[in-house]
Amino acid sequence: TQLLEQSPQFLSIQEGENLTVYCNSSSVFSSLQWYRQEPGEGPVLLVTVVTGGEVKKLKRLTFQFGDARKDSSLHITAAQPGDTGLYLCAGGHPSGTYKYIFGTGTRLKVLA
Amino acid sequence: DTGVSQDPRHKITKRGQNVTFRCDPISEHNRLYWYRQTLGQGPEFLTYFQNEAQLEKSRLLSDRFSAERPKGSFSTLEIQRTEQGDSAMYLCASSLDSGDLRSGELFFGEGSRLTVL
Numbered sequence: 001t002q003l004l005e006q007s008p009q010f011l012s013i014q015e016g017e018n019l020t021v022y023c024n025s026s027s028v029f030s031s032l033q034w035y036r037q038e039p040g041e042g043p044v045l046l047v048t049v050v051t052g053g054e055v056k057k058l059k060r061l062t063f064q065f066g067d068a069r070k071d072s073s074l075h076i077t078a079a080q081p082g083d084t085g086l087y088l089c090a091g092g093h094p095s096g097t098y099k100y101i102f103g104t105g106t107r108l109k110v111l112a
Numbered sequence: 113d114t115g116v117s118q119d120p121r122h123k124i125t126k127r128g129q130n131v132t133f134r135c136d137p138i139s140e141h142n143r144l145y146w147y148r149q150t151l152g153q154g155p156e157f158l159t160y161f162q163n164e165a166q167l168e169k170s171r172l173l174s175d176r177f178s179a180e181r182p183k184g185s186f187s188t189l190e191i192q193r194t195e196q197g198d199s200a201m202y203l204c205a206s207s208l209d210s211g212d213l214r215s216g217e218l219f220f221g222e223g224s225r226l227t228v229l
Contacts, residue, residue, distance in 0.1 A: 004154075006154075031216065033216075033217070033218075035218075040222065040223075041220075041222055041223075042116070042203055042205070042220025042221055042222055042223055043155070043203075043218070043220050044220070045217045045218065045219075048216070048217065086152070088154050088155070090154075090218075092216060098143060098160060098162065098167065098168075098209075099157060099160060099168060100145075100157070100216075100218060101157060102147070102154035102155045102156070102157070103154050104153060104154050105152065105153055105154040107152060
């Protein structure tokens with residue numbers, strides 16, 4: 001069974017602080033996606049990484065896919081209250097892209 | 113609105129009753145997924161369709177759960193003889209397979225929240 005463990009599970013920080021969220025597995029994935037979900041809504045895609053070691057930047061967010069494609073990290077610089085939400089990583093099935101396994105989630109709260 | 117739509121948004125039912133959820137995906141998307149999410153947790157994969165074919169069903173799904181996508185467009189998820197443990201948000205997502213790993217974005221609906229009393 002493929003499992004994606006995220007850490008930390010909860011994070012409460014002050015506006016302006018930096019943070020890193022981790023997504024780890026013992027399985028290799030064909031791709032790794034990060035989503036953000038707000039209460040009462042479905043998850044919304046932030047980024048997709050495909051190549052081992054790949055780094056992508058989206059404004060204040062930096063995403064990295066591990067060299068072995070088993071883990072990923074999301075780093076937020078100078079967090080803002082608008083970053084508050086549930087962050088989810090999702091791994092694409094090694095044999096194709098049709099099935100995505102979601103991580104356990106990291107709930108982030110940024111205080112003004 | 114051309115996004116994924118789900119109906120109903122909320123359903124309260126008594127234990128033992130049957131419930132059905134409907135999902136209308138983005139029209140050109142050939143893949144459709146059902147996930148279940150409990151509060152504060154990540155979505156759990158339930159099943160997946162490519163066009164009208166159901167290609168995989170999670171072992172999490174008991175025989176009380178059935179999903180269909182009869183014409184490769186909308187899909188229904190039925191839960192028979194509901195139990196309190198079925199209470200959750202049921203999320204539908206669709207995607208377009210273009211053969212590019214970077215294009216496999218899942219577009220989610222807002223979910224159908226089920227409460228079993």
